[in-house]
Amino acid sequence: xxxxxxxxxxxxxxxxxxxxxxxxxxxxxxxxxxxxxxxxxxxxxxxxxxxxxxxxxxxxxxxxxxxxxxxxxxxxxxxxxxxxxxxxxxxxxxxxxxxxxxxxxxxxxxxxxxxxxxxxxxxxxxxxxxxxxxxxxxxxxxxxxxxxxxxxxxxxxxxx
Numbered sequence: 001x002x003x004x005x006x007x008x009x010x011x012x013x014x015x016x017x018x019x020x021x022x023x024x025x026x027x028x029x030x031x032x033x034x035x036x037x038x039x040x041x042x043x044x045x046x047x048x049x050x051x052x053x054x055x056x057x058x059x060x061x062x063x064x065x066x067x068x069x070x071x072x073x074x075x076x077x078x079x080x081x082x083x084x085x086x087x088x089x090x091x092x093x094x095x096x097x098x099x100x101x102x103x104x105x106x107x108x109x110x111x112x113x114x115x116x117x118x119x120x121x122x123x124x125x126x127x128x129x130x131x132x133x134x135x136x137x138x139x140x141x142x143x144x145x146x147x148x149x150x151x152x153x154x155x156x157x158x159x160x
Contacts, residue, residue: 009076013130020123024104029113037112045109052106060099063088067096075134077141085148091157093135093148097127098155127155 005011030036037045064071066087072078088095101124108116131154138145153160 009074010130010133011074013075013133014073016126017130020119020126021100024107024116024119024123027119028115029111031115034114037114042112046112049106049108049110053103053110054106056099056101056103056106058099059088059102060096063095063099075130076137077134081138081141083138083142083144083148085152090152093152093154094127094131097131101127101155124155131155 066089067084070078070081070084092098101120104123105117105120108114108118108120135145135149139149
């Protein structure tokens with residue numbers, strides 16, 4: 001097996017993902033020049049944030065459970081991988097990523113953080129790029145993955 005730094009199974013994606021997670025949770029919440037969140041909208045946005053964190057956590061958790069032995073931190077499919085197209089995988093091809101993005105967006109809203117919302121957008125872009133590589137490998141390994149791709153959206157049900 002090649003060393004991790006050669007990135008043959010997507011190891012660098014996992015490292016970057018960890019850095020982005022740390023940024024979402026521990027990174028700065030505001031920056032000079034960004035507007036402060038106050039007034040009657042702030043409380044509503046915080047409640048929306050709580051709902052998104054919970055929904056994102058439930059979506060990701062249910063997807064992890066549904067994957068079972070197919071689960072891997074790396075984007076490269078595990079040996080003996082099989083297509084999972086049930087549960088949350090009926091609606092999006094990457095529900096773990098979608099749930100994490102939702103939770104990150106919720107975290108930004110909950111913390112009244114313009115930067116937090118920006119971090120969620122960065123996570124969306126990152127997971128879109130990571131999923132392209134992952135799907136390249138899935139198409140190579142699973143004969144029916146192309147049909148699944150044509151039927152099910154990538155990260156946002158019915159949209160994208």
